[in-house]
Amino acid sequence: MSPRDSECHGTHVASTAGGAFVANVSNKWFGVGAARGGAPSARIAVYKVCWQNQNSCAAMDIIKAMDDAIEDGVDVMSLSLGRSVPILPESNEHNAISYGAFHAISKGIPVICAGGNDGPQAYTVSNVPPWVITVSATTLDRSFPTPLVLGNNITILARNQYKGHEFQADLIYVVSYNQITSAAKGKAVLAFLTESEYFVGEFVDRALIAGLSALIISSKSIDVIGYDKRELVLFMIDYEEGTTMMKYIGSNSLPTIKISTEIRLTGPLVATQVAEFSSRGPNSLSPYILKPDIAAPGVDILAASIPFIEGAENGFIALSGTSMSAPVVTGVVALLKAVHSDWSPAAIHSALVTTASKTDPYGEPIFTEGDSRKLADPFDYGGGLGNPTKAADPGLVYDAYAEDYMGYLCAAGYEEASIGKMAKKSMMYHCPSPRPSMLALNLPSITIPFLNADVTVTRTVTNVGPVDSIYRVIIQAPLGVEITVTPTLLVFNCFVKKLSFEVTVSTTHQSNSIYYFGSITWTDGYHVVSIPLSVRKQSPMYFH
Known part of the structure; x- marks a missing residue:
């Protein structure tokens, strides 16, 4: 076994977080410029934990690597791995990332985790302990x-990149891949990918045998195209474009159809959206804890590769x-640690969430990609799209420490022995009596999944801005929900x-409702x- 990266994944994320400046980098000759990681002066320690195969990482390897990183004195920890639902309890020793992350934050080390790629379905977000920073992905x-220019001069923009010569071909439509025969040789073929014909591979195989000039698949809007590795001109478009x-x-x-080489679109023409694949909340393990926490770019991220990987240049x-997207946030956290070395992991977490933007860089609302495109909400992107500059000067932070998280675990009903074991307590740990409320943890969010009567939640803020400051409250109440904040003025000196x-x-x-959102x-x-x-x-049915 070799400690080298064999899949490119680790190399890519490491250079995203802390790669040095490299001139004249491009995405297949598009977007030429200088590349760098989020914190290019940082030193990177890499720990290989996935030894069995690319999709299997042993829990003992993960925990050992995280504990080794703590002993080595790292300042920030980034993990672009995790498991899909069902999610193991936070104090379960087989939940390696939760376990190891608790050890890290207890030593003042922030832990940033990928939120998962099982979106856009609800309840799919992973890496959900409140002591980690969970990241969702957006487009750039x-x-x-x-x-793709039709004979009537209507132009459809396919997501795939094509770098060949411009050509024109007859265009036909097929209902099923069985209709792709030798009669279609040299033609461009449109097909719809439906639930009954889920795998695009069947179309690709037939297209290659028939000798099509191009295959155009209309399907659910997707961000990651994984079928362009064979000698076939293949394009993916959504159902509206296909229709x-x-x-x-x-x-x-x-x-007829005319297919030209790819073009470059930048700025307001390309809206920032939460990627379809990005896993969504609510939190399936603990609905009182908002996840994901923050969003960052995670689509077509150009970063370092290992040699001989197909698609690299x-x-x-x-x-x-x-x-x-997770190492994008990791780079920001590294810079925040350099500026605010005395901030706790929770303070950094708070600074990211409370200063995040609900709009794209051009002031437009952030939407979601998926079966039904809608305005993004906290279950899509947490606090919003990360804003590094504002996070360095948040004004106020919602702080918490290991003991506070242990109180949360007590509130969640975990056994005292498992809590103490995770916290590495030498003596038997005892929860407060009575156990705290699930809403007591001082998070930079408030999530109430079972509102059946009036609820009062307490939050505490620490002033990290000008010493003499006066803050006024602004309430945006969710639909059909009344919010009262006391006091309405906070005076610091x-x-x-x-x-x-x-x-x-x-x-x-x-009656029982869906989630409504405010701030x-x-x-x-x-x-x-x-x-x-x-x-x-919601009336609580099995939670307490």
């Missing part, structure tokens, strides 16, 4: 689509996934650095400190 404000193309074919006796390759406030939540909904924001006129609020009217 640039893309390299391929223009437009099919209507054109049906209304013309000799439909001059040592760089574009990959997609929350594995790619040289003697007062921490203040608490109470949030009372009630609802006018008469509670404190501002001194310069700093804007906002936490997401998620509320569902």
